[in-house]
Amino acid sequence: MGDVGGAAARDRFSDLLDQVDAAYAEMIETPSDSIGSGFRMTMAERLELQERRNRALMYQVFGQLADPPDESGSVPAIKPRLAARLRIPVREVTRRFRTAALLCARRQVSGPALPPLLPVVADATAQGTLGEDHLKAIANTMAKLPSCTSVTDRTEVEATLVRESAKQDADFVTELGRRLDEVFNPDGHYDESDRARRRGLTLGAQGSDGMSKLTGFVDPEARASIEAVAAAVRPGRHQPDGTVEAQNRDERSPAQRCHDGIKLGLKIALGTTEMGSHRGHPVTVIVRTTLAELEQAAHAVVDPGVSMPAPARTGGSTALPMRDLVRMAADAIHYLAVFDDHTERPLYLGRQSRIATxxxxxxxxxxxxxxxxxxxxxxxxxxxxxxxxxxxxxxxxxxxxxxxxxxxxxxxxxxxxxxxxxxxxxxxxxxxxxxxxxxxxxxxxxxxxxxxxxx
Ligand SMILES: [Zn+2]
Structure with a gap:
């Protein structure tokens, strides 16, 4: 009985989605050579608006998947399944759930539902006014407002950003958000919780050259420590190749010394037992390689005639050039996993304990x-x-x-x-x-x- 309405709604949605599919299929097949560029502009505008409507529906679906009004849901259980069906990364699934949570009414255990966290944004999204980039710009600005901003001021900022989003692109809205932030917080009154919220470092994907981009914000305490280690790596000290005496030949830039200082600090920290343990073994760099590759690399370091094997992999999936690995291993790697070259299967180590050693x-x-x-x-x-x-x-x-x-x-x-x-x-x-x-x-x-x- 209870699902009669559900079946009717499903039929209706399926029908409507079929119509959209059919319309897109026909549009792609229809010759557009002679429509003229005036109409092409109109078409581009309408396609953009349709995409925004599509996103609004997507967030509605995600909002209801996270908190279904008709049944109990479990986000962790559906995340990988959803990611696989949509062929999008789990991180994107997570992002959509997070955005949907800002836009959907919040159900309570008892009593009426609360309005969405960003009600003005929710309305504008449903009408197709806001694109993904507008949404991101507004959500970022709202999240960054200092915690001392009043509710009235927050609502005012939200309404202003939505109103301008209807007229301008997201770059403008981002900049406007930054300036409004200054209006509400001219003296930069950020408290501990604001700083705690904004702190974060992101280690970007490793490039094909082996390098990774580090971006983000550090809090004053972290900055003070970074300054100190960067200063310790002063000209002539702690050269990458280990030379100490060449006082005058240090050609490192301040940025390079800062990098070397942080690297040195982390290396010293990993050399102590102060970092504790990570899932049962001391915190350290773990590298997978085979004995043959390690031997070849050791030879290649001293003999230019021997080619360097492909990079090893760390436990964090980083490609670590063998030359770097040999240098690190010279200092001490406590867990350098080496495996049988032919089967790549290590020996079994029988254990009685529940916790994997x-x-x-x-x-x-x-x-x-x-x-x-x-x-x-x-x-x-x-x-x-x-x-x-x-x-x-x-x-x-x-x-x-x-x-x-x-x-x-x-x-x-x-x-x-x-x-x-x-x-x-x-x-x-x-x-x-x-x-x-x-x-x-x-x-x-x-x-x-x-x-x-x-x-
Ligand atoms: Zn997994």
């Missing part, structure tokens, strides 16, 4: 590289150790039954949303019950070359 975790770094759920890119540093088949009180817990799974995915399998099984070649296969079991090739890209290994 450090040695067993190291084995997972080599075989799995990172989370074993198909399509998951989380590296080893972010992974927990999953027991498959499920750990049994009087059973053995040896390396054959231990596999990497990132926190969210480990929880999904623990909660029974996914099942896992060990394949014939010793890898962990996952299934959500719908798709056939699959192994994760993301940490073994070489397996994807020469055709689809699972196709």
């Amino acid at each position: 450090a040695d067993q975790r190291i084995i997972c770094y080599s075989r799995d590289g990172g989370c074993t759920r198909p399509g998951c890119l989380e590296p080893g540093y972010h992974s927990e150790v999953h027991h498959s088949p499920a750990w049994h009180p009087d059973g053995r817990t040896d390396a054959d039954a231990l596999y990497f799974a990132c926190g969210p995915d480990h929880k999904l399998v623990t909660d029974g949303h996914w099942q896992t099984a060990v394949t014939e070649d010793g890898r962990l296969a996952w299934t959500d019950g719908e798709a056939p079991p699959g192994v994760n090739r993301a940490h073994h890209p070489e397996e994807l070359l020469r055709g689809d290994p699972d196709g």
Whole structure:
């Protein structure tokens, strides 16, 4: 009885979506050579507006997926499934849920629903006035307003930004937001919580040259420490090649000395036991390589006739050039995982304990590289150790039954949303019950070359 309305609504939505599909298909087929550029401008404008409407519906769907009025939902359980069906990264799924949370009415356990956190923005989005970039600009400005800003002022800022978004592009709105922020906070009265909210460093993706861009904001305390280490790396001291005496030949820029100072500080910190432990082994750099590659690299460092092998991988999936690895290993790497060259399968280390020991975790770094759920890119540093088949009180817990799974995915399998099984070649296969079991090739890209290994 209760789903009669649901069935009718589903039929109606399916019908409407079919109509949109049909209209797009016909538009793509219809010759547009003779429509004239005046009409092309009109068409571009309408396509842009349609995309904004499409986004508004998307956020409505995400808002209801996160908090369905008709049934109970579990965001962690649907995230990977949603990401797989839409072929978008989980991070984008998360971003959409977060934006939807700003735009949707907030249901309460009892009493009427509260208005959305950004009600003016929600209205304008539904009408197709705001594009993704406008939404981002407004949400960023609202999030950055100092905590001392009154509710009335916040509403005023929101309404102003929405009104201007209807006339201007997002770059203008971003700049306007920055200037309004100054109006409301001329003296820069930021308190501890404002600084805590704004702090953050993002280590960008590693480029093909091995370099990564670091961006973000540090708080005053972090700045003071960075200043101190950068000053310690003064001209002539702590040269990258280890020379100390060449006082006059330090040609490093201030930016390069700051970089070397932070690197030195981190290296010293990792050399102590003060960093504690990470999932059962001391915090340190973990690198996967084979004995043959390591020997070749050691020879290549001293003999230009020997070629340098391909970079090793760290537990964070960073490509670490072998030359750098040999230099780091000279200082001390406590966990340099080295594996049999032929099988790449490490020796099993039988253990009785429920908690995977450090040695067993190291084995997972080599075989799995990172989370074993198909399509998951989380590296080893972010992974927990999953027991498959499920750990049994009087059973053995040896390396054959231990596999990497990132926190969210480990929880999904623990909660029974996914099942896992060990394949014939010793890898962990996952299934959500719908798709056939699959192994994760993301940490073994070489397996994807020469055709689809699972196709
Ligand atoms: Zn994962």
